[in-house]
Amino acid sequence: MCVKSCPRNDTADIECVNTNSTPDCNKFKAPFRYDSTLIFKKACLPSLKDLSPQLQEKYQAIVGSLGIDNIGQGIQDIMESWEIYLIALFTTFIVTLIYLFMVKQCAGVIVWLSIFVGIGGLIGGGFYLNDY
Numbered sequence: 001m002c003v004k005s006c007p008r009n010d011t012a013d014i015e016c017v018n019t020n021s022t023p024d025c026n027k028f029k030a031p032f033r034y035d036s037t038l039i040f041k042k043a044c045l046p047s048l049k050d051l052s053p054q055l056q057e058k059y060q061a062i063v064g065s066l067g068i069d070n071i072g073q074g075i076q077d078i079m080e081s082w083e084i085y086l087i088a089l090f091t092t093f094i095v096t097l098i099y100l101f102m103v104k105q106c107a108g109v110i111v112w113l114s115i116f117v118g119i120g121g122l123i124g125g126g127f128y129l130n131d132y
Contacts, residue, residue: 051059
């Protein structure tokens with residue numbers, strides 16, 4: 001079900017979008033409702049500290065087997081630092097343009113240098129193999 005905010009306890013009213021299968025979100029009481037936390041600004045997961053030890057063990061097994069904790073942390077980090085990624089993107093774009101301009105200006109030098117180094121390497125390799 002889609003809720004406006006994650007439920008904090010069993011008595012708090014829930015604002016949700018009513019569907020055919022869930023016409024009233026507030027009809028669910030314990031044990032179906034529990035304290036939860038928002039992850040990825042999209043989903044509510046149970047608060048581990050409020051679950052019974054048996055449910056904590058099952059919760060950890062499910063989260064661990066799916067890798068939700070690692071994936072979730074990565075997604076959360078990206079969502080929180082989107083400005084840094086945007087700055088890096090623009091910086092990379094500018095540096096790439098400068099590099100392409102420099103290559104265009106120095107293309108002749110780079111080509112001739114590559115030719116001379118290649119020929120020199122072949123001659124040096126020939127002398128090395130001749131003495132070997």
